[in-house]
Amino acid sequence: MGVIGKQLNLDRKTEEIILVALSACFFLISLIAGYKENGIGGDLVIPMIGMEIHLISTPMWIIGGLLCIMCLQQRYHSIWTNGIWLLAAYFLTAMGTILFFVMYDFGYWWYLTAVVLLLLALSMLYWMILEVYTLRSRIVDAYPEEEERMEMGEWALLLPAFILITIISYYYYSKWFLNEEGWFTFGMATNGYLITQIIIFGIVNYIMYRPHEVFKKYIQETEYDRVETTNLLDKKNQCVKCNNIAEERRYDCPECGEMERSVFCNICEIHSISCYNCSNLILLGERCTECDVENEGITCIRCSFKGGIREWAVNNG
Ligand SMILES: [Zn+2]
Ligand SMILES: [Zn+2]
Ligand SMILES: [Zn+2]
Structure with missing residues (x-):
């Protein structure tokens, strides 16, 4: 943004x-x-x-x-x-x-x-x-x-x-x-x-x-030249907290059908998602470490629908 x-x-x-x-x-x-x-x-x-x-x-x-x-x-x-x-x-x-x-x-x-x-x-x-x-x-x-x-x-x-x-x-x-x-x-x-x-x-x-x-979902927007990037391309299916490869889950936006992902780590029992604002990878429910925007649930990057993970339709495709 x-x-x-x-x-x-x-x-x-x-x-x-x-x-x-x-x-x-x-x-x-x-x-x-x-x-x-x-x-x-x-x-x-x-x-x-x-x-x-x-x-x-x-x-x-x-x-x-x-x-x-x-x-x-x-x-x-x-x-x-x-x-x-x-x-x-x-x-x-x-x-x-x-x-x-x-x-x-x-x-x-x-x-x-x-x-x-x-x-x-x-x-x-x-x-x-x-x-x-x-x-x-x-x-x-x-x-x-x-x-x-x-x-x-x-x-x-x-x-x-x-x-x-x-x-x-x-x-x-x-x-x-x-x-x-x-x-x-x-x-x-x-x-x-x-x-x-x-x-x-x-x-x-x-x-x-x-x-x-x-x-835009895949490239992290950053105001600084950071050496380590944490976007969906560089850390595919990785847990943000422990860096282990974890399970990818897909959801469809109930409003517009856009697909969003989370990565669920069994060890940490937490979802990693990409910040809807800057595409930095973060933990669900936490403020973005890069742009400081609140990410309580998943926000649709296309239509801005906001909802907790249960409000999103699970995509099994
Ligand atoms: Zn983990
Ligand atoms: Zn952000
Ligand atoms: Zn949407």
Whole structure:
């Protein structure tokens, strides 16, 4: 759970909805501030480059963008390294495309730089696919029953779509900037830019949402770099108290059917469960040692249903 949830004492689901709404607001504010052709507020012209800065809309554009990124970081914190890959790929593609179209007539060095930037962007996505699929196969190796739920087919296809639409978007942006017509602009380059940016925002959310939903139970979220991790992947079926391999028990959520596990140790006579908030492994009924959240019963990671072990349906599958 992120900072906002802790401060306002929200449950995880509410926090996630608020963060998506906030990030969308900041995104639109930033987009509109950047879009205002004549800017809002007084003008400042930077000498040398001849770029114009508007005293109100330019800071709004930058701050809105940063706040939007911060909300996304809070929303998808469990897999945020992928968010960084995605951001890097976005800016590299944007720069590459702008250079390509704006510096078109200034010799092949610009041309080459643009190509290098685009290749770098593609390699970022390649690393991201590698990272996500490695994590997925680690989880499926440990918990084969999760294979079906972790199908990521259409997810990988969205990554090239993301690059393509970013290129189209900044093509429109360049044409708008140069104030000239090009293929497929139809005199509407600015609208094209706005619409493609909104599509990109949607795609980015989906690219982050899928692995976050699928993996969050298995990757422990921690604010510190801990050497020893205690998540479901590293300590499969281990009792948290005595570290012996113990019996795994499965339960189905009575509200939404999501499967949760506990590990019951015969020696200690206690259940180990993973904290619904940060996925750290803890003893049932105790406060989480990592995030300090109370875990009285089992809480469903999907629908936030809370109940003692007897209120959960036993899954014998
Ligand atoms: Zn034990
Ligand atoms: Zn916790
Ligand atoms: Zn549920």
